[in-house]
Amino acid sequence: MSSIRLNVLAAALLAAATLAACSGGGAAVGSAGSAGSVPIAGSASPTPKAGSPSAPTPSPTPSSGSSTQSGAIAAPTAPPYDSTSPTTVVPAVPASGCRAGSSYSVYVDSAPTDISSTGSLEAFTVFEPSQICAGQTYPLIFNGPGFGGSRTSAAGSFSSFTSAGYGVISVDEAGEGNDGGKIRVMDPDQEGVMLMAVMNWAQVKLSWLAYGPTNDGTDPHEPIYGTDGGSYGGMYQFMLVNIDKRHRIRAMVPQITPADLNFSLFQGGAIKTLWDAELFADGQTAGDGVPEADFDPYVDTEFASDFAQNAEDAGFQDFMGYHSADYFCNGTPIATNGNDSLFGAPALPPTTAPPKVNALIWIGVRDTLFNFDNGYKNYQCMQRGGGDVRLLSYQTGHNAQVENDIPVGTVPDPYVGLFYPNNDSLDSRCGTLSEATAELDWFNQYLKGQSGAASAIPTNPCISLEAGDGITVPAISTYTSGPAQKPYPVSASIVAGVSPDVAEPGLPNVVPLYTATGPDVVAGIPHVVVDLASVAGVTANQPIVYVGLGVLHASNPSVYDLMDNEVTPLRGVGHFDVDLVGGGIRMVAGDKLALLVFGEATQYAATGTVHVTEPVPQAVTLTGTVYVPDLGPVPSNI
Numbered sequence: 001m002s003s004i005r006l007n008v009l010a011a012a013l014l015a016a017a018t019l020a021a022c023s024g025g026g027a028a029v030g031s032a033g034s035a036g037s038v039p040i041a042g043s044a045s046p047t048p049k050a051g052s053p054s055a056p057t058p059s060p061t062p063s064s065g066s067s068t069q070s071g072a073i074a075a076p077t078a079p080p081y082d083s084t085s086p087t088t089v090v091p092a093v094p095a096s097g098c099r100a101g102s103s104y105s106v107y108v109d110s111a112p113t114d115i116s117s118t119g120s121l122e123a124f125t126v127f128e129p130s131q132i133c134a135g136q137t138y139p140l141i142f143n144g145p146g147f148g149g150s151r152t153s154a155a156g157s158f159s160s161f162t163s164a165g166y167g168v169i170s171v172d173e174a175g176e177g178n179d180g181g182k183i184r185v186m187d188p189d190q191e192g193v194m195l196m197a198v199m200n201w202a203q204v205k206l207s208w209l210a211y212g213p214t215n216d217g218t219d220p221h222e223p224i225y226g227t228d229g230g231s232y233g234g235m236y237q238f239m240l241v242n243i244d245k246r247h248r249i250r251a252m253v254p255q256i257t258p259a260d261l262n263f264s265l266f267q268g269g270a271i272k273t274l275w276d277a278e279l280f281a282d283g284q285t286a287g288d289g290v291p292e293a294d295f296d297p298y299v300d301t302e303f304a305s306d307f308a309q310n311a312e313d314a315g316f317q318d319f320m321g322y323h324s325a326d327y328f329c330n331g332t333p334i335a336t337n338g339n340d341s342l343f344g345a346p347a348l349p350p351t352t353a354p355p356k357v358n359a360l361i362w363i364g365v366r367d368t369l370f371n372f373d374n375g376y377k378n379y380q381c382m383q384r385g386g387g388d389v390r391l392l393s394y395q396t397g398h399n400a401q402v403e404n405d406i407p408v409g410t411v412p413d414p415y416v417g418l419f420y421p422n423n424d425s426l427d428s429r430c431g432t433l434s435e436a437t438a439e440l441d442w443f444n445q446y447l448k449g450q451s452g453a454a455s456a457i458p459t460n461p462c463i464s465l466e467a468g469d470g471i472t473v474p475a476i477s478t479y480t481s482g483p484a485q486k487p488y489p490v491s492a493s494i495v496a497g498v499s500p501d502v503a504e505p506g507l508p509n510v511v512p513l514y515t516a517t518g519p520d521v522v523a524g525i526p527h528v529v530v531d532l533a534s535v536a537g538v539t540a541n542q543p544i545v546y547v548g549l550g551v552l553h554a555s556n557p558s559v560y561d562l563m564d565n566e567v568t569p570l571r572g573v574g575h576f577d578v579d580l581v582g583g584g585i586r587m588v589a590g591d592k593l594a595l596l597v598f599g600e601a602t603q604y605a606a607t608g609t610v611h612v613t614e615p616v617p618q619a620v621t622l623t624g625t626v627y628v629p630d631l632g633p634v635p636s637n638i
Contacts, residue, residue, distance in 0.1 A: 073219060073246050076200035090205050094134050101128030101162060103155050110197040113181065114189035114343050115296065121180035122194045125153040127161075127168040128208070137210035139224040139250075139447035140202055142240075143170045144233035148282030150177030160440060166226075166447070167206065171198055173232065175294050176286040182296035183283050185261065186235040186323045189337060189347045192243045195236060199225065199248060212449075214247040215356040215387060222248050226447045228439065230255035230362075231370065231398065238325035238378070243348060247355045251446035253439045255362040256397045258370045259377035261320035266312045268578070270544050270569035274411045274603050275369045275398075276303070298338050322346045328354055329381035353384035358446040360390050360457065362435055364397020365464055365564045365583040366425060368411055368603050372564070372582040373525060376476055379461070388446070388454075391476075392462040393583075394435060395424040399565065411603045413565045419556065422467040430462040431470025431638030462638055463523045463584045470638045471584070477524030477629035479579065485527065485627035488513045492597045493535070496543030497617040503550055503560035503596040510550075510560065511595040513628065516587040522549065522563070523584030524629025528595075529577045532570055535619040543618035544571045546601040548580060549628070554590030561585070567601050573620065582629075595626050 091102055104126055110119040129138045141161055145151055151170040152158070158168040174191045175183035184190050202209060203223045210224045225248045227237040234257025241249050258264040265276050280303045283295040302316040312320075319338035321327055327334065331352040337343040359382040363375025372393060379391040399413045416425050428435045438457050445453035460472040475482035490511045503510050526549055534543070546567035550560035564583035570576050587593065599617075 076203055076246075090207075091128070091132075093132055093208050096134045098131045098133035101130045101132055101167075103127045103153075103157075105153055106201065107178070108197055108201055110194040113193045114187065114337065114347070115182060115184070116180075116190075119197075120174065120190070120194055121178070122172070122174075122197050123151065123178035124169050124171040124198050125151055126202075126206075127158050127170070129165050129167050130159070130162045132208055136208070138165055138167050138208055139210045139226060139443070140167045140169060140206070141226040141228050141443065141447075142198070142237075143168055143227075144173060144229040144236045145170075145176070146230060147232035147279060148176065148286045149232075150288065160436065161443075164440060164444070166443065167208070169198060169202060171195060171236075173236065175283075175296070177288055179287070183286060183294060183299065184296045184323070185299065185320065186232070186239055187337065188239055188243050188322070189343075191236065192239050195240055196244065199223075199240070199244065203248075210447075212250075215250055215358070216247060218247060222246055224447055225249045226443050227252040227254070231257060235323075235325070238328070238354075239323075241357050242325075242328040242351065242354055249357055251358045251360070251443055253360045253362070253442060254378070255435070256364050256367055256370050257325070257361075257374065257378065259324065259374045259381065260326040261324045262312065262317055264370050264374060265320070266306075268569040269311065269571040270604055271306060271310060271312070272369070272603055273307075273605050276307075278411075280307075298343075302338075325378055325381065329384065354382055356385045356387045357382065358388040358442070360438060360442045360454075361392070363391070363393050364395065364399060365393045366395055366399045366413060366416065366566075367397025368413075368565060369398040371566055373579060376461075376478075376525065376582060390457055390459060390461075392430040392433070392435075392438070392458070393464045393470075394430055395420075395427040395464055395467055400425045415561050415565050418559070419553065419561045420466050424467045427464075427467035429468065429470070430458075430464045431636060432468060433457065433462070433470070433638055458638060465521065465523065465584045465586045465636075469586065469636045471521060471523060471631075471634050471636060472638055473523065473631070473634075476582070477631065479525070479527035479627055482524060483629065483631060485524070486630045487625045487627050488595075490528075490530065490595050490622065490624060490626050492595075492622045493619070494545055494597050494599050494622065495617050495619050496545050496599045498599055503562065503594070503598075505552060505557065505560075509597045509599070511597065511626075513593045513595060513626070516589055516591045516593070518589050519633035520587040520591075521584065521631045521634040522551075522587065522593065522629060523631055523634075525582035526580040526629060527578070527627040528568075528580060528624060529627075530570070530622050530624030531575050532573045533621050533623075534573050535621065541616050541618055542572045543620050544569055544604070545620065545622065546570070546598040546604065547622075548596050548598075549585075549626075550594050550596040551585055551587055552592040552594065554588065554592075560594060560596055562596060567596075567598060567603075569601070569604060570622075576624075593628070597622055 107123050110122050112119050151172045161168050172179040174181035174194050211221050212224050213220045214222050234254030237252045237254045265272055287294040306312050318334045318336045322334045322337050328351045331350050337346045361379050363372055365372050382389040441454045444450040458472045461476050462470050462472050464470045477483040492511050546569050548567040549563045552560050563585045566581035568580045
C-alpha cells in the first residue's frame with residue numbers, strides 16, 4: 001500500500017478512534033466569512049404571473065414573469081436575508097439595449113431544518129448570462145460542488161453556459177464552504193430545505209429568468225431550471241427533483257452520482273475503507289471555519305463506530321438510505337433519519353417514481369466509489385418519470401487520481417497504466433462524444449427548446465470500453481434483462497485476508513472461463529450465483545472475498561486485466577445471488593476471460609479484508625455459476 005493511502009487511512013482511523021472515545025464528536029469551528037463576496041438584499045416583491053395557461057410541450061418555450069393562475073402553486077416568497085451581512089441590490093435588467101452580465105455572491109437564511117429551528121445560512125454565487133438584454137429572458141442552471149468542496153465564485157466561470165445565454169447559480173452545500181448547517185450527507189430535511197431557499201430566491205429576485213410550462217403540464221408558468229454537477233454535486237440534483245413540488249427542474253446532468261449510499265460505501269456489507277476514510281477526513285474540514293459547519297456529530301459518531309466494528313449500524317443504514325436517490329424510487333419506508341431521537345422519522349415518504357425530468361446521466365466505468373451499477377440504477381429510476389432519460393459512461397470519475405497514467409491517489413488504478421496508454425482515467429468521452437459537448441446540447445434542447453439539439457447524443461445506453469472506444473447497446477445486459485448472459489460453472493479455493501491482490505496465470509484465484517476465437521466484447525452487469533463455504537466446516541470469523549471479471553490479453557499475458565478495476569465483495573459464508581460491478585472490455589482472438597477471486601482488495605484495505613474484531617485469515621471455497629454479458633463482435637459505434 002502506498003504511503004499516501006496509508007497516511008489517509010491512518011488519519012481517518014485515528015480520528016474515528018478518537019471520536020469513539022469522546023462524547024461530543026464535533027470539532028471546534030471558527031468564525032464565518034469569505035473575502036470578495038457581496039451578499040444581496042432588498043428587492044421588489046415577486047412579479048405577478050401574467051397570461052393564460054398554455055398547453056404543455058416537451059421542450060418549453062421560454063417566457064417571462066410569474067403568475068398565480070387557477071390550479072398553479074402560489075409563487076414563493078423570498079427567504080429572509082442574513083441580517084448581519086451588508087446588502088446590495090440585484091442588478092436590474094436594462095430598459096432598452098443590453099448590458100454585460102455580472103456575478104455576485106448571495107447569503108440567505110433558509111426555512112427551519114431538522115437541526116435548526118431558525119434555519120441555516122445558505123451561500124451561493126450568481127453568474128448572469130454574458131449579456132442581459134431588455135425584453136429577453138434566460139434559463140437558469142444550478143451547479144453544486146463535489147463533497148468537501150466549495151461553490152465556484154470566480155468571475156468568468158461557467159463561460160460555456162453564460163456565453164450561450166444561460167444564468168448559473170453555484171451553491172455551497174450545508175456544512176461546506178461558507179454555508180451554515182452541518183454536513184448530513186444530502187439530507188432532504190436539511191440540505192433540501194436550504195437549497196429550496198436558493199431556488200425560491202431566484203424565482204423571486206431574478207427578473208431576467210425565463211418561464212414556461214412544467215414537463216408534466218401541471219403548471220403552465222414556472223421558472224425554467226436545469227441542474228449540473230458531479231458526485232455530491234449530482235446527489236443534490238436527484239434530491240431537488242424529488243422534493244420540489246413545483247417541478248421547476250426541466251433538465252438535469254448528474255455525473256458519477258450514487259443511487260444508494262449504502263451500496264456505494266458499504267457494498268455487500270463490507271466497508272469500502274479507503275474511500276470511506278477519505279470522505280470521513282474531508283468532512284472534518286469542509287466548512288471553511290463557518291460556525292456549526294462540517295460533519296454533524298451523529299455522522300462522526302456513526303463513522304467511528306462502523307470503522308471500529310467493521311459493520312454498518314442499522315440506524316446509519318436508515319440515514320444513508322433516506323439520503324439516497326433510490327429512496328424516491330424503491331417505495332420502501334425508512335424508520336428514522338438516523339437512529340437518533342433528535343431527528344426522528346423522515347419528513348418525506350418514499351415514492352416509486354420521480355417527476356418527469358429529462359436526465360442525461362453520466363457514470364464512470366472505472367469509478368470505484370460510485371460505480372457503473374449506480375448509474376444504471378439511476379437510469380432505470382428516472383425512466384419511470386416519463387422524461388427523456390439517457391445513460392452514458394466514460395473512463396474518468398473518482399478514479400481520476402493519476403499523473404501520466406501513474407496512480408497517485410488514495411485509491412489507485414494500477415491496470416490503467418499497464419493496459420491503457422491513452423490516459424484513460426482522465427477521458428470524459430463515451431467513444432468520441434465528449435461530456436461537455438453533450439451537456440450543452442442537452443440544455444439547449446430541454447431548457448431553450450431547440451429541437452434536435454441533442455440528436456448527437458445516443459438514445460441507447462453508451463458503454464465506454466477505453467478512451468475513444470465506445471459502444472451503444474439497445475439495453476444493458478443484466479441477469480434479468482437485456483441481451484442474454486452466458487453461464488459458466490466456477491470453482492475456486494481462496495484464503496480471505498491473505499491472498500494476493502493481483503491475478504496471474506496459474507494462481508488459484510483465477511477461474512478460466514473461455515478463450516476468445518475472434519473479436520469479442522464483454523459489456524454489461526455480470527452476475528454470480530455461488531456458495532461460499534469454509535474449509536473443513538470451520539468458520540473463525542466472517543471471511544470477505546472479492547470477485548470480478550478479468551482478461552489475460554494475448555498481447556500482454558503477464559497479469560490479468562481486472563475489468564475496469566472493479567470488484568464485488570462477498571461477506572460471510574453461505575449463498576450469494578448478486579450482480580457484479582458492471583462495465584465493459586474489448587477482447588481479440590487469444591484473449592482469455594476469467595473470474596478473478598481475491599482474498600483482499602486495495603480499496604477495502606484494513607477493515608475490508610477480514611473481520612477486524614476477529615482478524616483470523618479464513619480458507620474458503622467458492623462454487624457456482626457466473627453469468628457473463630458476452631455481446632460478441634460489437635464494433636466501436638460512437
